[in-house]
Amino acid sequence: MKKNSISEFELERQDFKIKLKRGMNGGTQIVQGEESQMVAYGQPQYVVSAGGGSAPAPASTFSTDVEIKSPMIGTFYRAPSPEAGHYVEIGTEVNPDTVVCIIEAMKVMNEIKAEAKGVITQICVENAKPVEFGQPMFKIRPT
Secondary structure, eight states: TTTTTEEEEEOOSOOOOEEEETTTTSSSEEEEOOOOEEEEEESEEEEEEEEEOOOOOOTTOOOOOOOEEEESSEEEEEESSSSSOSOOTOHHHHHHEEEEEEETTTEEEEEEEEEEOOEEEOOOOOOOEOOOTOOOEEEEEEE
């Protein structure tokens, strides 16, 4: 991760999820599933979990929230038009097919779907502001 300047990597399959995240001190953290347990292996710290548990991860290190990241570079819009209401607000329940925002790229309006089931806990981007590829736009607490 350090060699390729990658700070975060996430892979999710049907019953398996792994998230690698470089820490502030250059160490690597690994998260799988929902339940986490800290295990130290020399200098870097790894977080390994068995999944299926309900114990929350330490709040200072990890959140159980899932990020909806921008799939492209463009301008983020929370509503289909300036006079329309927002697609979602904090507390809105979403499913994988729920449209959460629009990203305008090259004069094309692209609807972005949640691609996860849960409740919106945070909106990370201001309306009509630019977003980068991979930038977190929303956080969802899975249900």
